[in-house]
Amino acid sequence: MVTHVRAEAQGDERGALLSFLAEQRGGIRRALLGLTDEQAAAKPSASELTLAGLLKHVAEVEQGWVARAKGEPPAVVRNESNWHECFVLVDGESVEQQLAYWEKVAAETEAFVRAVPSLDDTFPLPDEPWFPSDEAVSMRWLVLHLIRETARHAGHADIIRESLDGATAFALVAKEQGSDWG
Numbered sequence: 001m002v003t004h005v006r007a008e009a010q011g012d013e014r015g016a017l018l019s020f021l022a023e024q025r026g027g028i029r030r031a032l033l034g035l036t037d038e039q040a041a042a043k044p045s046a047s048e049l050t051l052a053g054l055l056k057h058v059a060e061v062e063q064g065w066v067a068r069a070k071g072e073p074p075a076v077v078r079n080e081s082n083w084h085e086c087f088v089l090v091d092g093e094s095v096e097q098q099l100a101y102w103e104k105v106a107a108e109t110e111a112f113v114r115a116v117p118s119l120d121d122t123f124p125l126p127d128e129p130w131f132p133s134d135e136a137v138s139m140r141w142l143v144l145h146l147i148r149e150t151a152r153h154a155g156h157a158d159i160i161r162e163s164l165d166g167a168t169a170f171a172l173v174a175k176e177q178g179s180d181w182g
Contacts, residue, residue: 013119018113029099032052035051050160052088060075063105065146
């Protein structure tokens, strides 16, 4: 289970940012509560998105951005040959395996953000056509970008889960906490 950083306990900007990121991760994680891999791979709406695919994507994206900030290549490089695998589980991948991977990525993200000397430190944006060339962004930008990316997909996850079985975010929070939501 991905741990939740409590901003009020941390009392600092890094703690607050990490807390918001953990909260958004929780929305996606909860959307998968009680589902089989088959249910998580279902496409119950007009979208091609699935809960399993969203999980894989956010874990991969988070790992990739933190790797770039460290000056390392992402663990998975996406291009035209494998882009179609970005939002689907392949080659024996499972929801359980992706959740475990994301938990590891989340721990690495938190350790990295806490270790950088300053949130004002920068790293270059990737050399991709959709980014401005020769531009650098701050570590603060990195965490805010991860919050935005994860929150966007947490909203997708809410819609997909509710389309699957009617479970709403409130009911899933209650389920995660061991209570029943009417």
